[in-house]
Amino acid sequence: MSEQSIxxxxxEAVKDAMRAKDKDKLSVMRMILAEFKQVEVDKRIELDKTQELAILDRMEKQRKEAQEQFIQANRTDLAEKEAYEIQVIQAFKPVALSAKEVEAEIQQAIFETGASEAKDMGKVMAILKPKLQGRADIAQVSSHVKMLLAKE
Structure with missing residues (x-):
């Protein structure tokens, strides 16, 4: 991914989708941009890349939950729509890190902070969150850090 913001x-992708007359993709991308704009207006800020990735993560998670509910309700048409939206959202996220790479980042952060017990978790997560946002499930990273610090 380039240094260009999400x-x-x-x-740019919206313009391309308009030229290609891809209404479905256009709709999803406009929805993402609207979410970005909503946060910027509500908080009176300009989003940085970490905040953009956090929004994409949240939107993806919402769609996965909705997709599961639609599958349980036997609404495959709606589940497929959610799957498509997830696919479009993921296209704007960086490549996910492998479990090994996430583990290495966690170990590095623990080393950098000198964390040795559960109360140091905030320091470790403060380093990890900007690095891993959009590239790993932050909730899983958090529980893994908690488990590691509980052992030490």
Whole structure:
């Protein structure tokens, strides 16, 4: 991924989708941009890359939960729509890290902070979150850090 913000990439992709007359993709990308804009207006800030990735993570998680509910309700048409939206959202996220790479980042952060017990978890997560946002499930990383610090 280039240094260009996700928002800028989305705006370019929207233009491409308009030229290609891809209404479904256009709809999803406009929904993402609207979510970005909503947060910027509500918080009176300009989003940085970490915040953009956090929004994409949240949107992806919401769609996965909805997809599961639609599958349970035997609504495959709606489940497929959610799957498509997930696919479009993921296209704007960086490549996910492998479990080994995440583990290495966690160990490095624990080493850098000198964390040795559960109360040091905040320091470790403060380093990890910006590095791993959008590239790993932060909730899983958090529980893994908690488990590691509980052992030490």
């Amino acid at each position: 928002k800028n990439q989305l705006q």
